[in-house]
Amino acid sequence: MRKIISRSTQRRIAVQLIDEINRLKKEKKAIILAHNYQRPEIQDIADYVGDSIELSRKAMDEKEAEIIVFSAVDFMAESAAILNPDKKVLLPTLGARCPMAQMLTVDEIKRTRALHPDIPLVLYVNTLASAKAYCDICCTSANAVDVIESLNAETVLFGPDRNLAEYVERKTGKTVIPVPERGFCPTHLLFQPEDVQILKMQYPEAVVMVHPECNIDMQNVADFVGSTSQMCRCARESTARTFIIGTEEGLLHRLRKDNPEKRFVLAYEEAVCPNMKLNTLDRLYAALKQEKYAITVPESIAKKARKALEKMLALKK
Ligand code: 13P
Ligand code: SF4
Numbered sequence: 001m002r003k004i005i006s007r008s009t010q011r012r013i014a015v016q017l018i019d020e021i022n023r024l025k026k027e028k029k030a031i032i033l034a035h036n037y038q039r040p041e042i043q044d045i046a047d048y049v050g051d052s053i054e055l056s057r058k059a060m061d062e063k064e065a066e067i068i069v070f071s072a073v074d075f076m077a078e079s080a081a082i083l084n085p086d087k088k089v090l091l092p093t094l095g096a097r098c099p100m101a102q103m104l105t106v107d108e109i110k111r112t113r114a115l116h117p118d119i120p121l122v123l124y125v126n127t128l129a130s131a132k133a134y135c136d137i138c139c140t141s142a143n144a145v146d147v148i149e150s151l152n153a154e155t156v157l158f159g160p161d162r163n164l165a166e167y168v169e170r171k172t173g174k175t176v177i178p179v180p181e182r183g184f185c186p187t188h189l190l191f192q193p194e195d196v197q198i199l200k201m202q203y204p205e206a207v208v209m210v211h212p213e214c215n216i217d218m219q220n221v222a223d224f225v226g227s228t229s230q231m232c233r234c235a236r237e238s239t240a241r242t243f244i245i246g247t248e249e250g251l252l253h254r255l256r257k258d259n260p261e262k263r264f265v266l267a268y269e270e271a272v273c274p275n276m277k278l279n280t281l282d283r284l285y286a287a288l289k290q291e292k293y294a295i296t297v298p299e300s301i302a303k304k305a306r307k308a309l310e311k312m313l314a315l316k317k
Pocket of ligand 1 (some may be wrong): 229
C-alpha cells in the first residue's frame with residue numbers, strides 16, 4: 001500500500017529536489033529546455049520554455065552546455081540531437097512518446113511517394129527521425145503556412161496531422177493531401193465547439209485561442225489559431241481580459257504566469273497530454289544524475305532529417 005505523504009512533506013521534498021537539480025545542472029554543465037505543456041514545477045525550473053520551433057532553435061544554437069535535458073516528448077529530443085550532434089541530449093522519461101508521431105510509418109511514406117513522385121512532402125516535426133529522413137522539408141504549427149507557401153508547388157503531401165493539413169490548405173489555398181488519411185493528436189481531439197459555446201455564455205467577451213491540431217469546427221469558433229508560443233504572444237499583446245484556450249492544459253501555467261491580471265479558461269478541462277506529463281521533477285533529477293536517457297539518431301538517418309529541419313529553420317519566420 002502507498003504511504004500517504006502530507007503536503008508540507010511533499011513541498012519539502014520538492015524544494016530538496018529543485019536544489020539538487022540546480023546543483024547537478026552546474027556540476028554537469030547542463031541546461032533544461034522544457035515544452036509549454038510541461039508540469040508547472042518543470043517549467044519553473046527550466047532554463048527555457050517554448051514551443052517546438054523555439055526549442056529546436058535553442059537546442060541548435062546552444063554552445064556552452066555539454067548536456068541538454070529536453071523535458072518534452074521523443075520527437076522533440078530527437079530533433080535536438082539531430083540539430084546539435086555534439087551535445088548529449090537527455091529525455092527524462094523514455095516512454096514520453098507522442099502518439100501522433102507514431103501514426104506515420106516509413107512504409108506509408110514510401111507508398112505515398114511512389115503514388116505521387118512529383119509532389120513535395122512536408123512533415124510536421126511531430127514525426128520520428130526515420131520519417132523526417134524521407135521528406136522535403138519539415139514544419140511546426142508556428143510556420144506550417146510559411147513553409148507551404150515557400151514551396152513552388154500547388155499541391156503538397158502533408159503529414160501526419162489531418163487538422164493542421166486542413167488549416168494550412170485553407171490558409172494557403174493550395175491542395176494539401178494528408179498522409180496518413182487521418183493522423184491526429186488524441187489530446188486535441190478532445191476539444192469540441194459546444195464546450196466553447198457554453199463557456200462563451202459565461203464569458204461573452206472572451207477571446208478564443210486554439211491550436212491548429214484541434215478539429216476544423218474548433219478552429220471555426222476561434223478568434224486566433226496558432227502554436228503554443230504564438231498563443232502566449234497573442235495573450236500578451238491583446239487588450240482582452242479573458243481567454244478560452246483550446247490546447248493542452250500545461251500552457252495555462254505559462255499564460256497565467258506571464259499575464260497575472262488576465263483570466264484563462266481551458267475549453268475542456270480534461271485536455272491533458274499524458275505523454276508530456278510523464279516527466280516529473282524526480283525523473284528530471286534522475287536524468288541529470290545518471291545522464292539518462294541519451295537520445296541518439298544513427299547518422300545515416302540524422303543526415304537526411306537534418307537537411308529537412310535546417311531547410312525549415314532557414315525560413316526565419
Ligand atoms: P507547439 O509547437 O505549438 O508547441 O506544439 C507542439 C505539440 O506537440 C502540440 O501538441
Ligand atoms: Fe503529441 Fe498531442 Fe501530446 Fe502534442 S499534445 S505531444 S501532438 S500527443
